[in-house]
């Protein structure tokens with residue numbers, strides 16, 4: 277384990293969004309960054325740049341694009357040319373640019389709610405129609421999971437009198453933490469090919485795998501699927517550098533790539549030089565030991581959380597996240613009438629979750645919990661939740 281793999285310095289007196297959004301004393305387990313320091317190779321590369329002291333304009337170097345292509349090959353056996361990799365200042369910017377690039381106004385954008393809230397804003401940003409293939413909630417052995425209902429997926433394509441232009445896939449999925457199987461990915465990709473629908477695959481959480489989970493990039497399934505897909509990856513969640521805003525769109529098809537570049541050049545422009553330096557260090561392999569330790573930390577947090585919920589919180593149900601540091605808690609059994617679960621926990625427990633309603637259809641009655649923190653913070657939050665629930669029941 278590298279020296280700073282689970283260092284979690286106090287953030288309360290920093291400008292951190294997570295720690296400043298709520299009044300002092302509220303435990304924040306909401307926005308998706310973790311409380312851990314980034315790996316030392318990233319920090320060292322940034323320090324060296326700052327010591328040089330010139331922060332002029334920069335473009336991604338060929339070496340960085342080669343490093344990302346090599347990582348896809350080493351992690352997934354997916355061979356992509358370095359020219360297929362396009363740097364972008366963050367993944368939200370990239371999927372909005374992808375929608376501009378691939379759709380005409382009035383076309384449909386297909387998502388699978390409950391969905392990461394910025395997915396639900398793309399339709400409004402770009403003049404598209406939302407088409408929802410809601411994931412289907414199931415309970416097995418007291419744990420929740422979501423599956424694709426294929427009839428729902430087919431019915432959502434070209435629904436609302438709009439031809440679907442793009443399918444915005446989230447895998448691993450935020451907020452449920454689920455990782456789609458190869459069979460599911462193939463089923464979705466084939467339906468998209470049959471219906472002439474471009475796939476934009478947000479795979480930002482793909483390296484944050486818990487336990488023995490495995491990730492498959494949807495584009496790696498076949499050359500036809502690859503030609504039809506824009507894959508979005510980033511070092512931001514994995515190495516906890518989201519404030520640097522850096523991501524990569526992998527677009528092997530030259531025509532699709534030039535459309536994406538044209539749309540993104542109109543709106544977005546450059547990626548910051550510091551983020552390019554951080555990305556090179558992140559994907560070089562030098563941070564892999566740190567990442568293994570981080571996955572072990574997050575897996576231990578997940579296991580503690582799920583075991584605690586199952587043993588002591590009969591009013592809350594959860595998924596077993598296979599990736600991410602996000603847990604998705606079903607609070608319907610609380611039977612709150614006047615309040616959302618988010619408001620209840622903020623007021624009664626002084627714990628800030630993310631509101632389930634923000635995730636669209638299927639989000640109501642849920643909260644999202646970020647367990648990317650120290651065991652002390654996580655346990656402190658759950659103790660308060662337990663006390664609030666006990667007081668509400670009596």
Ligand SMILES: Cc1ncc(COP(=O)(O)O)c(C=O)c1O
Nearest residue numbers: 308366367368369392450478480
């Ligand atoms: C699925 C997903 N996509 C994109 C983002 C944000 O990406 P960025 O900060 O690079 O725009 C997040 C952050 O939580 C996310 O969970």
